[in-house]
Amino acid sequence: MRILVLSSETWNDKINGNNVTSNWFEGMDAEFANIYCSPGEPDNQCCKKYFQITDSMMAKSIFVGKKAGRVLASPYEDKLSDGKAEEEPKRLYHFLKSISGDFLRLVRELIWLFGKYDLKKLQEFIDEFHPDIVFSERMASAKMLRLEKIVSKMTEAQLIAFTGDDEYSLRQISFSPFFWINRFLVRKMLRKMVGKYHIYYTLSKEQKKDYEKRFGCKMKILQKCGSFDRDFEARTVHQPVRLIYAGKFYMERWKVLGEIADILKEINKDSIKAVLEIYTADKPSSKQKKLLNDGVHSTIKGRVSQEELKIIYNNADIALHVESRNPIYALKTRLSFSTKIIDCIFSGCAVLAYCRQDQSGWLHLKRENAAVCVSNHSELKDALMRLCSDPDLIQRYAKNAYLCGIKSHDKKYIQKMLKEDFQRVIDKKEVLD
Template sequence: MKILIISHNSFSTFQSMGKTFCSLFSAFQRRELCQFYIYPTIPDVNACNSYYRITDRDVLHFFKKFKVYGKEIKINPASNLNHKLFENRNDESFYRNKKNRSAFRSLARDFLWTITPWFNGSLREWLRKEQITHIFIAPGGYKFIYNIALKCSRFLNVPIVTYVCDEYFFTSPQKGIVDKIKDILLKRKMKQLMSKTSLIVTISEELKNIYEPYFKKPTKVIMTGTSFPIASVPLQRGTIKELTYMGNIRCNRYISLCDIGDALDEINKEYNKNYSLNIYSGENDEGILNELRKRKSIKLNGFISGDKFRQVFYSAQCLLHVEAFDKKSIDLVKNSISTKIADSLGSGILLLAYGPSQIASMEHLRRNNCAVLVDNKDKLKNTLFKIVSMSESDRSVIISNALATANIYHDANTNGTELLNAIAEI
């Protein structure tokens, strides 16, 4: 058996989807995996027999060189260069431009991949060499990645497994004309991919309950496993004086972080305290960062990875997960469960989650009574005050539930074996 993983992001220990791949495929041998990916980064984990990459810049260079130069990526897991979001620093401004998320640019990106000859001799030779038996596609909000999976499947004549972890199909109708066109084309392409799919793997029961009956395809729930070993007992932290948030602050999550900063500022002023929120993120949008800087209790830290990430993560007094409350953001994550939740529940550290009650992440935590939850801005200040005043024994009850939940739903070895067996049966 040899699985071709097709995705935007590569395997990694520092990016959410990269970490998800490490967990999902933990039961596979390195010789059983290869990956085709798009993002201009280098894997920092030697999980696959081979990696092949074609970036947007490679596709754009067709108009200068009349050829798309994809390449097999050779990695050195010991290299510090591999622990970065971007292989080349000048790629960051190109990929992090906030205008890239507009419907017009999304359509332009899809069109670019449609008209350029990315499926060239070099890629075909690599596909033949790898002797692939199955394709595992982790798509997203761009049509071209679906086309890549369909084209490779036709060329190799192998079955497709589609991984659904974010919601792009059962979403509310878009308002703008360009947004509507993008939405219609994407959903049409999703239907095409699902018609060729042999198995759908979802990240939550909520996603399975809507995808399986609609597409009439076998569907299996495999939740994200932890990136680290699950702790055996709650970690002792004494008094909580700071919260720690690690990860993406876009999709309006920064607004929820600002809410927490406002509440901490009020508590600090009212009770003469110095409680703080530490944010570790690779965000460089000055508009977003300036909003966060307005809150005195918020301390912005840059992107960290590798041993530094592990050190900060395990030294946290209280971990934080947030989601946005606006309708568009809720629509995107309503049936998904964040990658960070698995690691947080298995850490032995108290988790605070702030987000809308109707989304799957919050429901998962509520069902298992394994985190402190806030689903309303008006309740935020009181809840934060309770957390910093909470006794070690009260925290231990919640953390013990979190560890039990992690062992049931988020054990990487168990979940990886489930995926291996599910694909082997196709």
Template sequence: MNNENKLPKVLVIGINAWREDGTAHTLMDIFRCWDSERIALVYTRADMPNTEVCKYYFQISESQIIHSVLKPWMRVGRIVGNTPVVKNVEVEAEHARYTKAHKSNSPWMPFLREIVWKFGQWRTPALKQFVLDFNPDIIFVPIYPNAYMGRIQRYITKLTGKPTVCYLADDNYSYDSCKSILQYVHRFWLRHHVGPIARNCKDMFVIVEKEKEDTDSRFGTDSKILTKSIDFTEKDYQHHTPNHPLKFVYTGSMVIGRDKTLALVADAINEINKQYGEVKAELYIYSQTEPSDNIRQRINNGAAHFCGRISRDEVLHVQIKSDVVIFAEALEGKEANAAKLSFSTKITDYISNGKCVLAIGKDYIAPIDYFQRNDSALIAHSKDEILRQIKRIVENPNIVDEYGEKAFNCAVRNHEKNMMNKRFINTMCNAIK
């Protein structure tokens, strides 16, 4: 550090551009407590950054990586600055490519992406000069489920020789969620990079207790829990009077089996309404994921409504107006393991807003374990329990307020802003000593 009163200079190596109007806010929110002049970000998307959280950026866009495979003499990567520009031809093409990949859900797509990045010309004098000119005190390394990110991260950490602190927000190491030979091969490839990064870091951040237990036993770390922080300075619990009919809301992705879980919720609500002979509850699903015809018939039927995509501001509005927000993970097969060690930022949004949560998933996955440890949600592990919990809410609507308050108190205990910021800053500063 140049001055003992200054925070360390941090180089972050991530995937997404940091934009206030974007969808990927996790890392940006973590660094809101930092001095923006002492943060640099190397990232791998076509989007342009736009936030006061960070001032220095180096962009390696995937579109240029693809072109460089066909034209090996081409060098990619450039210094960019904050700009309100949201879209251009390259950004649109990249978004379309990712939308198509998510919709097809092909096991070939991650594999082909790794091959493209393997032969892409990203290791350039421009990248090297940017890193050395910034001269960080410490490298912040989020661990992603992409081997190419591990390769970039290892290159930069070796180039600087500076200590690293890792951030592990999912199970990006075990084989538990692999369903095909290609996925096993890809995970083997990923582990080749994740293992050395994790074992050689000075410290490790994780996002939930169950993940801490798994990570520390696997890598020999003493990890610290770091989640999205919430400012409760002028925030108190607001008691909730249930609507009639009760309004259940889901906002988010419907990939990796969540669509099937939501279909079970829709079936349960329609069954309960049928039993009572009137509409006691309604389900509203807001998602950019296009459901299959079979799923659509179930989630857009009777008192269940599939409403498509809405903006970030609209998401907050519909959540606040709801009685019950749904946290859903898969209940079947390998998909049920996808969230084994994850912790969605939606959870902190739900509980900090004092919402009654209906959490659905296997009891061994980290989000459900978190809700159970903190008694902060109504929980269902199966189709029968989904029906039972929804019926419980219908028969006793005041439980919505009871669990809303439990959720809010849990958020205050575990995610208060000053506590989280102090933990983050102390860990980062200690890592360079």
């Protein structure tokens, strides 16, 4: 089976240790090629063939006339190519990645919408690989939807898509006209493309239900997976109890962590009963350091690799999943199902989830009784006080999380489902629920 993966980011497991693409496909009996839309070298154990397009290539295609796209040299093959992956000037790339204004985001999308692909090279790349399946892993955007449309016209292979975010609904808060122009542009493009998806995978039951109602398309759940090759083993709870957060500060998550840090100060009033360790690649501001890095109740540890994080979790007691309750950010993440949730389930720790009750990850953990789920400050305080004074409760929820992983996130089951789904699509048979 030959699978052509379309992705917005570089398939690089060293840079992105949380990469769900490798998580799903590593070890699968299949051959992979990848068309991706960012600078940088790919690095993974699954794929050997790559076609790269970047922001600067697209901009040059408009202003200079040089068409965008290049076949990458592979260390595994002697075939001729256009050379190594393009490393865009770091200042330019970091600027484009850091764009936060809705106007500039819209400009970037329009560059991808009107830029000129090197269609001849792209067609040759696709014809040489001759895919059986095209798998598009993305949040819908003008950039990725246009790429899907172009690629689907170049091959008879069936198109399958995956999303993990709210890319369509109007349940958003923004006072920027440019946000809404982009939103309606993507909605229009997605409506035209969705009929071409033989399967549309999503992370959450809530988005599956919503899209089936909106589009009448074949939706299935596809979440991050892991290997569960041993029975659950209860760990001795540390004194003080160790709480771990691993992730970014954006969308006001740092403020939520600040609530937890403040509660721990109350719990630790007489003696240190619990500590919070924060592992993030983000550079904290002075305000964030003051709130989260007192070195006693909470400490910012910085960035660690995925392998290092596994060791850290193995020596911890409670893994945290948090999202902001601010309506602006809460609506953005409502249908998101962070892969960090699955990392928490895999961790062997008890899981504490703190966010609004309509957040898909929170609902999943609540349904499966896989975490202590709270949605307001008083519930959070009560839960932390109970957990920090009851080691048996921590061990019980750690086991619940692990059992949820076995039930819903076992890699053997996920890969078996993917291969069966893909084969049924190739054979033009109905995909089973």
